[in-house]
Amino acid sequence: MEILVVNPNRVDGCTRLIHTAARAAAAPGTNVTTLAPRRGPVELTGQCEVLFSAVGVLELIAETPADAVVMAGFGEPGKEAAQELTAAPVLDITECGPLLARTLGARYTIVTSTAAAVPIVEDRLRALRLDAACAGVLASGQSVPDLVDHRQAATKAVVDTVRRAGTEVVVLGCGGMAGLAALVAAATGKIVVDGVSAAIKLAESLGALGLTHARATRPPVTGWPFDD
Amino acid sequence: MEILVVNPNRVDGCTRLIHTAARAAAAPGTNVTTLAPRRGPVELTGQCEVLFSAVGVLELIAETPADAVVMAGFGEPGKEAAQELTAAPVLDITECGPLLARTLGARYTIVTSTAAAVPIVEDRLRALRLDAACAGVLASGQSVPDLVDHRQAATKAVVDTVRRAGTEVVVLGCGGMAGLAALVAAATGKIVVDGVSAAIKLAESLGALGLTHARATRPPVTGWPFDD
């Protein structure tokens, strides 16, 4: 099975962390390709960049054949659009982390990157109808570059934040936290779910069951912004 | 006061309808410019186009000085990103129609274009925390081109749909329905709120009160997809 993992930012170190976590989660017969968009912002420093990155993410998905697609941005839009571009199932880590966490506890806490991301994640969970089981969203205060370039300090900040969670189950709510779950779980005694790993397993699950989303008949996609 | 109205699609007739409705709603001292994106899809035939159009909409907003911005797509994303690009208040008709309607009745019905738009509008209202006062979303079955090119038949379909609403107050939930409110109200006896008109008045209101959104200090916006 070929899984395309798309990192919405273009921070190389982040793409590598996500790839490592995705491969570690993948079953023997699963091949993982992790890509960042060819165009768009390097870091998602604001809501403009979040929207711009979606164009590059969709471009990648449209041109890369795969049996399943994992979108590795936490709280980013684009899943519904991606489902128009591919017949393969599309897994968003914003959904997959919380969904797998729900099998382990009735409520979970999400630990995300910066304080600015907290209301964005809260609102996105509400849009996704996943808010009822979320006991809170906490910020570790670490941006994606922090998480990539200052791994040790960032990990400590994540560990400290996870300790403050009021629930046993915690979801790591940032692609840049990929690979930290086991370490943070060991340090805190919490049950820690990483969205990228969760999405890989859910992609394999859907693949094995032959399930994918509904595809309405639609005219060819037009209007890519860079075509004009 | 200069209000920039942005039509997310590039259907010329739709831009003209929106402009006419916006000007009709504007106060004497208000100047309205209505534009469609220079790049992106002509029609928003799917979720890909919805996201692509946001890039062109944001480009317009970034380059067009104005005292207020009205985003004339119902259910489209991008408001939060637009708020990063301008110090002027940004009014989304998806919010303004329902908000003005709320002053006229505790609950309202939204009449939108096609059946495919219904769950999208429902989910967007939930994300905007405006779902509690919405008694239902009904589809008139008319696409934007229908509304522009077959005005008479489309109007009849909208009238028929508004009649089915279980509430006295109805919001026209599509930019292409701009200009129909008075006619539909007369034909149905309902109170009909048009999102574009509502947004113009709310833009003027915020302007008069000197209110605009908070602007976090942020680095310059980068990563426009067409720059790559």
Next chain:
Amino acid sequence: MEILVVNPNRVDGCTRLIHTAARAAAAPGTNVTTLAPRRGPVELTGQCEVLFSAVGVLELIAETPADAVVMAGFGEPGKEAAQELTAAPVLDITECGPLLARTLGARYTIVTSTAAAVPIVEDRLRALRLDAACAGVLASGQSVPDLVDHRQAATKAVVDTVRRAGTEVVVLGCGGMAGLAALVAAATGKIVVDGVSAAIKLAESLGALGLTHARATRPPVTGWPFDD
């Protein structure tokens, strides 16, 4: 356009503060008359007074011709009854403050007068289906007489309370706070919405668009308590 603003209490200084704020918000062609009831309690010191004041408020509305009515009590009942007495739109500041605030941020905090008012405002927002976007209701600890007679100390208390708000957007939730918005905004860096000003602009908006509430055919209103 003639706007009748009704202060539900009979504290003269409060009526004057409301009037000043209303006139400051009004457009050139708008004439504002601010009145307090001829009968009923001076201060709304409890739930009995809140209900009694509604009678005098309704009496004023029934006998005063106007193009729009603004009810300047935050959390008080009577809007639906007022809509039976006049064909003009009726704007309640309890709705208008939060509605205008919603255009500036997805969530807002309400700063109200005394601690006793907090659950009343919370319950009223729930009844109005405006609770989902409210991040919290905080009490400044200032009663209406405090706000009128000890303006400086009261303002300081409001500023301190607004600083504690967890959101960028704050609604002043008391008629006695009319006129404080700009000052509090300057002192706190928050976006501060005053309900009276918001209601004036929404009244003008509805007037300009020719919108008003539905009026069911009903028999003449009878049973004014003072008639017996």
Next chain:
Amino acid sequence: MEILVVNPNRVDGCTRLIHTAARAAAAPGTNVTTLAPRRGPVELTGQCEVLFSAVGVLELIAETPADAVVMAGFGEPGKEAAQELTAAPVLDITECGPLLARTLGARYTIVTSTAAAVPIVEDRLRALRLDAACAGVLASGQSVPDLVDHRQAATKAVVDTVRRAGTEVVVLGCGGMAGLAALVAAATGKIVVDGVSAAIKLAESLGALGLTHARATRPPVTGWPFDD
């Protein structure tokens, strides 16, 4: 134990029906006095009358000593104000019907009088935080005078409406339906809860347990509208 039952309207036949139902529900040692306001509207034909009637209801409660007060209007305001006027517990049939019904089934349907009352009851249940267990509000189409003067036809309409309920448990949501519960239950096979009877039993329950509401220290009540 002395229970004061207050009918918010002044339709004599309705007061009598309520009194009969209240007495039938009362325990041997309970004395029931049922009164209508001395002032205010005869019928509650609109929201103005609903507010006006509250003044007369409060006047009655203030001047009539009792060990418990039952407010026999379904959906009417005033309970919180009444709690300021008496140390005795105040039972509103709008709460008591649904609360007792909840012990008999997880969800209940409310059958109320006219179609105009349906959204009023829905909104009042939301304000009272009793909406989650309500599966629907249905109108029998019968006004209070219909229920009093054309008892047989009205009963048939109520029976027909109860039959349409999607739940086993039904609450009669109108004081004018007092006394119909057993008959409607026999005709429909549903479990039918009458709010007046429920309130009497809850009043006795609170009395027996020595429970009443909290009474904040408050200044004397002033501002009765008829004093001016």
Next chain:
Amino acid sequence: MEILVVNPNRVDGCTRLIHTAARAAAAPGTNVTTLAPRRGPVELTGQCEVLFSAVGVLELIAETPADAVVMAGFGEPGKEAAQELTAAPVLDITECGPLLARTLGARYTIVTSTAAAVPIVEDRLRALRLDAACAGVLASGQSVPDLVDHRQAATKAVVDTVRRAGTEVVVLGCGGMAGLAALVAAATGKIVVDGVSAAIKLAESLGALGLTHARATRPPVTGWPFDD
């Protein structure tokens, strides 16, 4: 009237406390029998014991004729099953405490035993659709044996916890707290509702009104686990 009160645990002292509170609440003509299951766990130290105890509770209810049944465990399952075994009304203190409390205030706080019980009670209230009026669930930190064997220290802990409640109305959310309501109310100035007393009064209320739950025709109950 014969009321069967069932204590889900088999701690004798707890059964006695519940019986004393139930008898104190009962009207003169009411006879109360309080029993603990003949089989099952002594203490409900976990979720397994909670389920096991339900079997013994149901066995008791099936074999003990009564005019009403009170289930004296707070948060325990089994009410719906019990309703299949008896034509008499079944009152669960988890419902009755909050329902009676609602007549005394729009919101209440629940004080339960141990911290582990807090999410269980929160989830149970959500299942029962009673969560909207609950302002919070606080743990006193006292287990049932603590409450039985160290009454004085336990009472002090309950008093301290009740003082921390943000509402005037508090529900004692544990069968082992039966009998403490008056004492805790006196010590704290709060309005304190005991679930067992509330259930007795509601049982008598339903009995007096001749109300009970719906009984679907069902085949004889089979599969008692101890029969195999």
Next chain:
Amino acid sequence: MEILVVNPNRVDGCTRLIHTAARAAAAPGTNVTTLAPRRGPVELTGQCEVLFSAVGVLELIAETPADAVVMAGFGEPGKEAAQELTAAPVLDITECGPLLARTLGARYTIVTSTAAAVPIVEDRLRALRLDAACAGVLASGQSVPDLVDHRQAATKAVVDTVRRAGTEVVVLGCGGMAGLAALVAAATGKIVVDGVSAAIKLAESLGALGLTHARATRPPVTGWPFDD
């Protein structure tokens, strides 16, 4: 990996259907054992049987070593208790069907067995905080014996019910529907998720990621009802 699948009823044909579906979903290295309780009811014809069956289910789980446990009853209790008996993850099909369905669409419909099960499933989803994404619960009208013994007629009824769903994604909400997903999907064009298959894949996912629930230190489980 060893997965223990537990059918809560003791209908042999149902256990076989579940086993076949579970094995079909299992990955090559996964071994599936499907068992029914040794004690308890044959069919879950009521809420008593639902509770009784939990005892037998828990007994099986306590005595059968496994790397993961799948509880194959839809809407049945016991998951939290099972988590006390085993260190292996416990997957309830009531959760797993909806969770996997959420990756394929924002909302899903659940098709369950009999009309009596509809409110039970609705309430259970609410308790599990999975209600927001559920667009409705429909009954096929088929009991477990119908599904086992009259497979063709039952399948037709399920197909007809799935066709009535208002969403693209449908969850089969009954263990006895195990094995029907592909067939029903082919016949209806809907996306059909079977809870048993979903649970197997989620069990494998958790196993691969080394995730399981939190286990509070607790005293040994006591009070098995059949021990007395």
